[in-house]
Amino acid sequence: MRKLIDQNLTTTPKGAVNQSVPHESAIRQVTGLARYVDDMPHPSDLCYAAVGLSQAAAGQLSQIDLEAVRSSTGVIDVITVDDITGHRDIAPVFDGDPILAEQEIKFYGQPVFAVLADTHQHAWQAANKAQINIIPQPPLLDVDAALEQESFVRPSHRMQQGDFCTAFEGAPIKIDGELNIGGQEHMYLEGQVSLAVPGEEDRMTIYTSSQHPSEVQKLVAEVLGVKLHRVTVDMRRMGGGFGGKETQAAQWACLAAVLAHRNRRAVKMRLPREIDMVVTGKRHPFENRYSVGVDEIGKILAAQVEVRGNCGHSADLSDAIVDRAMFHVDNGYYLAACDVVGHRLKTHCVSHTAFRGFGGPQGMIMAEAMMDAIARKTGQDPLTVRKLNLYGPDTGTTTQYGMQIENNLLPDMIARLEHSSQYWQRREAIRQYNQTSPIIKKGLAMTPVKFGISFTAKHLNQAGALVHIYTDGSIQVNHGGTEMGQGLHTKIAQIVANEFGVAIDDVEVTATRTDKVPNTSPTAASSGTDLNGKAAQNACLAIKQRLIEYYAGQLGVAPDNARFSERKLFIGEHSIDFVQLVQDAYMARVSLSSSGFYRTPKIHYDRASGNGRPFFYFAYGVAVSEVSIDILTGEYRVNEVDILHDVGTSLNPAIDIGQIEGGFIQGMGWLTSEELLWNNEGRLISNNMATYKIPAIGDTPERISVELYPRPNDEDSIYHSKAVGEPPFMLAISVWCALKDAISSLAGYRVDPQLHAPATPEKVLSAIQQVVKEAV
Template sequence: MRKLIEQPFTSNPQGKVGKSHPHESAIRQVSGQARYVDDMPQPANLQYAAVGTSPEASGTLNSIDLTAVWASPGVTDVITVDDVPGHVDIAPVFDGDPIFAQDQVLFNGQALFAVLADSVQHARQAALKAIIDITPSAPCLTVETAKQQSNFVRPAHFMQQGDFDTAFGRSELNAQGHLSIGGQEHMYLEGQVSMAINDEEDRLLVYTSSQHPSEVQKLIAEVLGCKLHKVVVDMRRMGGGFGGKETQAAQWACIAALLAKRNQCAVKLRLPRMQDMIATGKRHPFENSYQVGFNQEGLIKAADIDINGNCGHSPDLSDAIVDRAMFHCDNGYYLENVNVAGHRCRTNQVSHTAYRGFGGPQGMIVAEAMMDAIARKVGKDPLTVRKLNLYGDKERNLTPYGMTVEHNLLGDLIARLEASSDYWARREAITQFNKTSPIVKKGLSLTPVKFGISFTAKHLNQAGALLHIYTDGSMQINHGGTEMGQGLHTKIGQIVANEFGVSLHDVEVTATRTDKVPNTSPTAASSGTDLNGKAAQNACIIVKQRLAEFYAETINESELTADKVIFADNYVTLGPHSVEFVRLVQDAYIGRVSLSSTGFYKTPKIHYDRSTGNGRPFFYFAYGASVSEVSIDTLTGEYKVERVDILHDVGRSLNPAIDIGQIEGGFIQGMGWLTTEDLKWDDRGRLISNNPATYKIPAIGDTPEVFNVDLYPRDNDEDSIYHSKAVGEPPFMLANSVWCAIKDAISSLTDYKVDPQLPAPATPEAVLKCIMSIDPDATRSEPS
């Protein structure tokens, strides 16, 4: 493995952006000193909560006998939906998510009641003692059944460009395919946890592992029947979120808050891992299909794409997630005549929710499946077909939703990766290897990524920040984003330090709190740094202007105006005059200059009209490409990812080390989704892949032996923070190349004439089944 980070960590006195500063909590995290919610000092009157859940996936809830629960050792309170003083439904957007089940149970593992006790053990033991009477009904467990029953959580949505029917009828060749795409467990290291503490005069302080503190604040206030200003939510750091704590952390915080208010004591609720996996939503499984018309060269002329998300029992965020799958079913390819349909299917499963990529991966993989199918049909290398169909000039740059693809980097980016990875030489070597290797076959694939950056719900594209400078020159910045290990606080600290030209050590990024920056958006959609970084910068600009004007006034030379003041290297300079930053701050305080400010930012240019299916839902696109090489054992279906080469576009990187870490982590997580992470429900709707022993995430041994990652050297053309680009979600979809490389290896069994119908995840069992479906004798063939 070659060295990935050319730029070493810097200890320069100025906290500049573009340098590889270590994560602000790195030392605390590796030494065990980083404080998470479960590590908070325990209040003297702390009690512990546990949740009782439904054993059925669907049915009528007749009664719950809680007599034995109340009699269990250590129990101080038990609550059901009847004990909620305010709102019962805690859905984030559309109704359908009761805090506890009411008349009907909607999925196996749904919360029915909560117990409060003097210890975690007592609470959890008591929760098992309820006698639950449910009249079960036949659950809807598949997309196919939901469509047959016209059972949807939200209406379908459609996008259209050109004339599909005419163009498809005139196409020289065509292909069809169906793709089953599995969901994914978030498997955050820190599970769902909240602690609620009563304050004076009916105030409540809640510590929670949530990506959306403002939503938690709102829902707690609604459940308790009080105003939002009585609730403060504090979130210092999460041990991973990946979308699983965007909406679904709120329920457990609401239960803890309700019990705290009822009993006038502090309450902590932490779900055990198995219950966490059963009771919280996953990445949406999808069932997608396509038909595509193209010419002899492999150029697409028409495409019809049907997208079907398994949403679980309620809408949650599914409307936007299926929208994003639709927005990304083109990936980087121009679809001249296209129809796209998106269906939101209701099933009796846990309500599926946000996950890194937010539906984009489930849409984008359809585009890659189409490219492979076309390549096998026309007898060309899939990379040749991919390059042929890329978005291009003014006549080939309009998406199915009417957005113009500007500043398209994929042509150059792919060409660079094609050369640096020695794609064509390796393709020739692999083809020759497969001709002479009877059992082990190798595959190679290069796939691109074009991912739109912005919340598709326009109002979420806003952020605030609060800056304080103290008289010793140190400063605190608070913003609405949450730190879940991705390095957001580190980048915000760099931005503030860079603006004032001071040391990063002089900037403290404080815990995200609803009483400092209100009405915040979730940290999601890869927009944490884009939004909050700009808000923090704007707060800095306001205070810098005040300091500059004050300094110019003290110098009092007409030609030396405030706009010429420079903040750099812990000094403030104006012409021949210079003063230490800390001295200027102290003088400004004596001069009664405000050293505090809020900052605000809203993303420009974005709009989308759902009634027409047209608009510009994204501020810009982030691009990338990856090459994966795999080897498979055709007798067992086992495989190994041998080598990966990635070139990814992050604009002008704020912190190359953190960005490369995000790319590596996102790729491996995406590889897990497409290869090993296999969610399984039984015919009663019970999740049976409900613990780390039955659900396999990638381990260190799954990391490719050769793993090359480089950053594409180009600033963002849009006015993002320092012309950087988002890096949280786009790298996840680079893992499509692994899935396509496995298909490539299987296709070699037919001399690359057949496109294998391989589901995701491509587990060894699925790979072996796919091999046998192509040619039952293929695994026993002798070399030619």
């Protein structure tokens, strides 16, 4: 069920903002006509690349025998790291990511060499024929061991407020807890793929499924040893990304480029699913701890949270990801005197990377774990405890990193959803049901989301765009964001159409290209529309100003009260058709093209002191989830979900609701069924769809209701909308809390179950047995 609260939207032309315009590629995607990298017409000289992988997690390369690879059918070329003439380290921020293994083996499945062949099949067949001898070493795979050995990819970081030790010592109720939170496979429908086409001399064009074309451009140029302007990266669309293609798409583009440059032939590298899952990073697994001191009614007086991220063998984006976890351990609650520590642990595992929420979910779940623990300890409903500890005048308004919480929407949103979801009536009905149902127990939970919007790396909060108007009145837009199915291009087209008062069919958003908009930020941190929408709007405003001044000059009037609407420009009682205006302006030599630029205001963060304003604003949400569990088997179902989510003034309600529903289901998978497993040798054994379970249609809630909260963004975002990509993911924490609620009913809601994530049926059954034992 979908329900939209009236937002008092203005009547606008078809294609303008605030309308549920279909996704710009929807028909093409459904009919199979949407072109992805692997669908592109093949250059006549195309050949295919593959990689050979290490079969140990740690050790030293002693010998590589590639003769069988070179003599394999169809093989054209074979390279090792010694054949790389430019940079060999392709790390995005901090060093540590070799394009191919050098002497040290860092994880099981690390690429050691690359092979080029006449077909995809021949390339991968050849890659399996290598003899790679490794002097093995005991791999470091355990987070506790890594912490004990001080094995870090980056230094630890701390955020503090007040005197935790004194406040905790004086608290009448003290609670300690721990929570292990598993990682998550991105499972994009389109795997990692790149096509490199050599041009004249040392020029190179790269077609890649990447969230960060500018970074691919930079790394390819460095690997080839050429200037950035020699490399052009083109990215029309991805078949999903979720963060897995923010940094880790670059390696395959770089290898394809090296082989293309050496052989002067177009090269495609496409990873098979099982290889993709082995060689690319996941959502970071975390093993976290907390200590919280509260008063007799459950109000937090002191809180200490230690977040410990398993980063794998290199830093990748882990520094910022663990920071984001630290920023969000409060969720929507005032932690009073608090101490938050974040460790970035180095292990012999694939280097983990960005994933929807970027560490925020692994921090935020700790806040909800504390709320549940306090509720069980004090004998209250968890919702009562949550409401008691929300940021506000009765608690406090300063976060652990010193940012003031202004215009907190959660109290009102919770009150609205309490009423519309009939929370308290259902709570009583579930209690009665559980008393009479011996096998099936139900659980209910309402959890909020307060998610900060901005890149925490300040320099990334910028975007550019390029807008052209052609003489027939059609408009072409290029911007730095990438389309991965989330509807970014659709929203940009709506913004441009709205600015010029034309229909969305008059606007074409072209492939993201580094030769049109340079130095772009990744499409991540939920900021794609915020940044690129503003940049596109600013480009439009520049052109509009020229057109208004031209037309006003022709009329001999002041350029006041001008507006573009209904495919016309109006100045006072005068108007002109948009196409005619464009043609006249062209004949008068008025520029009909402009670049646009935007940088996010207000944000700053002093890492040395752990204080600042790292976020432009917060997006809020609240979810109620109801579950049923079988206490004999641990199996469960999510029965009903009610969501109230804050997207400001929605640019496109249909797309926003789709993102909310999709984010929730993906978050539910992270916390329930998606279990990553490595064996004692460090080899990933959940490496295919048979051994790794994402939510299927049968796992989705029987009923899901989504409402959009009717309040514009208080900050000057694009049309006062809010980001919607990542925040809904964390609404799924309500499912995890509902499972704990159902289990806790076996002990009269007085025991807080130890339920590590993902809460598979096996873990649910183990938690049931633990609670029953404690209740005796």
